[in-house]
Amino acid sequence: MNKKLPINCPSCESGLKVNSLHCESCDTTITGLFELPILLKLGNKDQAFILDFIKSSGSLKVMAEKLKLSYPTVRNMLDELITKIEKLQDHDSKNL
Numbered sequence: 001m002n003k004k005l006p007i008n009c010p011s012c013e014s015g016l017k018v019n020s021l022h023c024e025s026c027d028t029t030i031t032g033l034f035e036l037p038i039l040l041k042l043g044n045k046d047q048a049f050i051l052d053f054i055k056s057s058g059s060l061k062v063m064a065e066k067l068k069l070s071y072p073t074v075r076n077m078l079d080e081l082i083t084k085i086e087k088l089q090d091h092d093s094k095n096l
Contacts, residue, residue, distance in 0.1 A: 007041055015041065038088050046081055053078070 009016055018034040039047060056062040064074045 004044070005040065007036060035092065038085060038092065041088050042081075042084065046084065049077060049081060 007016055008014065016036070018036060020029055020031045021034070022029045039050065042050075052066065053063060056066065060071055060074050060078065064071045067074060069077075
């Protein structure tokens, strides 16, 4: 069973940052303070939507058929996801 990467602190709900990366092949560890990529800051459902969107070659029509939803509903889902990404980017740029 794969563990889900936590993106928020379980204690205070603040966003988490990565402080080390490890190579299992050569046992090298890199330490520092690294931001999570924006797509990893999204929830599982949003990440799955993005993967399905890419695998559908960006076709909302194909997405609507796959999800058994109307085109306008899928379009609204995409618009909401775009808004979330823009807010995350805005938040990240203010915290540089």
